[in-house]
Amino acid sequence: MLDNSGDENAAVPERGHAATGGTAGRNASRETHLLAIDTRQFWAVFFTKLSMNLRSEVSRTYLGYLWWLLEPVLYVTALYVVFGIFLHTRTENFIVFLVCGQVTFSWFSRSVGNCTRSLLQEKGLINQVAIQKLFFPLLVVCQDLVKQGVVFLAMFGFLIFMGVQPAAAWWSLPVLILVQWLFILGIGMVCAGIVPLVPDLKFLINTLLMVTMWASGIFYSYKDVLLREHQELFLMNPMANLIKNYRQVILDGALPDWGALAAIALFSMALIVVMLWVFRRLDTTYARLALQ
Numbered sequence: 001m002l003d004n005s006g007d008e009n010a011a012v013p014e015r016g017h018a019a020t021g022g023t024a025g026r027n028a029s030r031e032t033h034l035l036a037i038d039t040r041q042f043w044a045v046f047f048t049k050l051s052m053n054l055r056s057e058v059s060r061t062y063l064g065y066l067w068w069l070l071e072p073v074l075y076v077t078a079l080y081v082v083f084g085i086f087l088h089t090r091t092e093n094f095i096v097f098l099v100c101g102q103v104t105f106s107w108f109s110r111s112v113g114n115c116t117r118s119l120l121q122e123k124g125l126i127n128q129v130a131i132q133k134l135f136f137p138l139l140v141v142c143q144d145l146v147k148q149g150v151v152f153l154a155m156f157g158f159l160i161f162m163g164v165q166p167a168a169a170w171w172s173l174p175v176l177i178l179v180q181w182l183f184i185l186g187i188g189m190v191c192a193g194i195v196p197l198v199p200d201l202k203f204l205i206n207t208l209l210m211v212t213m214w215a216s217g218i219f220y221s222y223k224d225v226l227l228r229e230h231q232e233l234f235l236m237n238p239m240a241n242l243i244k245n246y247r248q249v250i251l252d253g254a255l256p257d258w259g260a261l262a263a264i265a266l267f268s269m270a271l272i273v274v275m276l277w278v279f280r281r282l283d284t285t286y287a288r289l290a291l292q
Contacts, residue, residue: 037131045131046139053143068147069154076102083219093251096162100250101218101243103155108184108239109209111144115188116195116202119286126290133279133286137192141185152177159250167253176249179261179268180242186271193278196289216240238264 037045061067076099084094118136125131160166195202216239226234235241241264245256279286 037129042131042135045129046135050139050142050146053139054146057143065150068150072103072106072151072155075106079219093162096159096164096251097221097247098219099155099158100247101216103151104180104243104246105213105216105218105239107144107148107151108180108187109213111141111184112188112191112209113206114140114144116191116205118188118192119196119290120199123290126287133193133283134189134276137188138185140192141181141188144184145181164250165253167249169249169253169255172249172256173246175261176242176245176256179265182265182268182272183238183242186268186275189275189279190271193275193282196286197282212237212239216243218243235260238267 058065076095079102080095080098084098115137118140119126119133122136126133191205195205215234215237217234222231222234222240222244235244241257241260245261248254249256
């Protein structure tokens with residue numbers, strides 16, 4: 001009788017190799033069968049999802065659109081009670097001063113915080129569509145821009161009611177808003193890109209946002225608190241500089257610091273360009289993490 005054990009043992013690695021090849025083949029097949037979309041489809045999906053997300057967010061709360069206004073009102077009220085009443089730090093027109101700072105910073109903080117979760121929350125779409133990862137933080141930032149537009153309109157109405165007179169310099173407000181939007185998008189893309197790679201960093205980001213709030217002069221005037229030699233260092237914080245320029249335009253009726261705005265815009269666009277490269281370079285990595 002012939003001994004076939006050698007042949008059978010030789011066949012074992014072949015079966016293992018075939019199994020490994022099959023797994024790799026299935027993964028490759030899965031990647032191949034992702035639905036690819038072109039630029040026109042990208043924007044069609046983008047605006048469709050933007051509209052759906054806004055309607056869905058409103059339908060999940062009893063107050064609907066009113067919550068977009070109630071949230072900043074509660075923040076401003078809390079800060080006014082603590083710093084304006086209990087600590088007696090309020091100055092003339094403190095409520096107006098506070099509103100300009102808090103509404104501006106809340107937009108930044110909320111959008112960046114939402115961007116940190118943007119890729120992790122859309123695993124289903126990432127598994128189905130071969131789409132640029134820019135889609136997800138951009139969607140979040142634009143969604144928050146729509147809500148912030150409502151808040152800004154209410155803020156301007158409140159300021160006028162409080163006696164703030166619209167000035168010719170107010171024409172520069174759209175430029176300020178655009179620069180802040182670019183800054184939010186740049187920082188949001190950075191956070192969206194790193195958190196899927198190191199999930200624990202989301203806790204650090206939340207801490208940094210809190211530190212930035214205290215370092216942005218929301219409820220204090222940096223000119224009254226800081227030494228003159230420290231004021232330029234304070235204004236190197238882009239959010240502190242943006243808040244200072246909002247107050248300069250709205251409360252003082254003066255044009256913003258165009259040099260500072262240009263620097264913030266260039267910095268933001270540089271971040272966006274770098275993160276576009278990172279998203280493209282790590283595209284398959286994000287897709288693989290979405291499967292976990």
